[in-house]
Amino acid sequence: MTAPGPLSVVLAGGGTAGHVSPLLATAEALLRLDPATRVTVLGTAEGLEARLVPAAGLDLRVLPRVPLPRRPTVDLLRVPGRLAGAVAAARRVLTEVSADVVVGFGGYVATPAYLAARQARVPVVVHEQNALPGLANRVGARLTPWVATTFEGTPLRGAQRVGLPLRAAVAGLDRDALRGEARAALGLRPDLVTLLVTGGSLGAQRLNDVLPAVRADLAAAGVQVLHVSGRGKTVTVPDLGAGPGAGTVVPYVVEPYLDRMDLAYAACDAVVCRAGAGTVCELSALGLPAAYVPLPVGNGEQRRNAEPLVAAGGGLLVADADLTPAWVRTTLLPLLADPDRLAAMAGAARAHGVLDAADRLAGMVVRAATGGTP
Structure with missing residues (x-):
């Protein structure tokens, strides 16, 4: 037209x-x-x-x-x-x-x-x-x-x-073509499974508290993290040291805000996030598997945003109160270690996106x- x-x-x-x-x-x-x-x-x-x-x-x-x-x-x-x-x-x-x-x-x-x-x-x-x-x-x-x-x-x-x-x-993003450049620009290693954590532009303190608390578990599983905390939000990341040998550090990168979210999306393999409409739609359109943690206040619109996508197999839904270190260890880490399951979830997300x-x-x-x- x-x-x-x-x-x-x-x-x-x-x-x-x-x-x-x-x-x-x-x-x-x-x-x-x-x-x-x-x-x-x-x-x-x-x-x-x-x-x-x-x-x-x-x-x-x-x-x-x-x-x-x-x-x-x-x-x-x-x-x-x-x-x-x-x-x-x-x-x-x-x-x-x-x-x-x-x-x-x-x-x-x-x-x-x-x-x-x-x-x-x-x-x-x-x-x-x-x-x-x-x-x-x-x-x-x-x-x-x-x-x-x-x-x-x-x-x-x-x-x-x-x-x-x-x-x-975002709509025209070729994640595969940009992945190497994106990881280098964001201080991430090119060879590790990468988890993006984001609470949206305002951040989410629950995500900011829980994910750093399991840094050691993530690092032991070979999962590096890009954590977009939100301006003014606090993130305390435990220092694990340099590990037993050179080059074995697993990065945990914290950024208050990113104007270039396309780089974050290109860099990651999976996401833990709130379920704002923008986040749900961007991740589904790009075929990114995610664990959605709806905001626990308001009229429940974030849960409603994510439910159809989760029902289609494109993500997980976890209540704010249920996002705990134990949940990360028992549910998220096995997902990140299963490339076939991640690929199936990515395909379902992409089929749902616009x-x-x-x-x-x-x-x-x-x-x-x-x-x-x-």
Whole structure:
């Protein structure tokens, strides 16, 4: 599909990588369709978008955050005024850039963007990352027939499953071709089974506590670790010394955050991770077997994100409280030592994944902007 002419597209979302990554992937896909497309991003000053959107060469316009209190407090009384101010700010941006369409990915700025688009009579496209939708996208889905989801069965009216938009660096990743370079760049050995541990952009203290505690067991099994801890999170890795002979050290590399997650994915053979939508979809699309440890708070959306993939044989599911050193020794280490089982799990994951979601969503955005039908 090619766009009929240059469009002005406003993408709204931010906060964590779960919102920012699919937003950036969609921007890439829109610019592949037509490099003349004007892409403007609505985000916050505090989220990852404040750094990643300008780094991608895109125009970021900052809106005030409008968090909704989870309980009735005095802050609830301030929400209408804050929301009205954010809607007015979003409306000014839509007017300035002559927006043809607004695409929302959830988060603090999505609701003001949806309401501003409704006022300005600009078409809205909603993309929901998780199996259970957030409040912003539940609002947005009531304002438009253009609703896209990552997973089947997401309870939004008129939803079409397109998958999760993945950036080209991930969707087009040749893990085998990049593995040697990736391991060298990350301080890993080229010859060892490699486990990636990641709690997402914010990290996960449970993973940060349990995996280092079994470093000796992992090293004894010849498993090296790349551990992405999350900024501000603490990881204490026991020092095992140099071992009995030169060259026998098994690395345990800790990085607070990686902009180049494609290198991490290329370097590893398996993953222990949370079950955010972005993580589940990236790993399945790349055929990476994983043990998913859903966040134990919230409305259970992370477990729902991972369940279909696990049921298809593409991963393991372990409750946060059950992720213990004993579980690593009795369940994870035998998996890492079984290449045939890892290969079968990788194949099942790859069969479940979607690589072209960004192009699917970009096509929907163009149709919405040009008067098409859902």
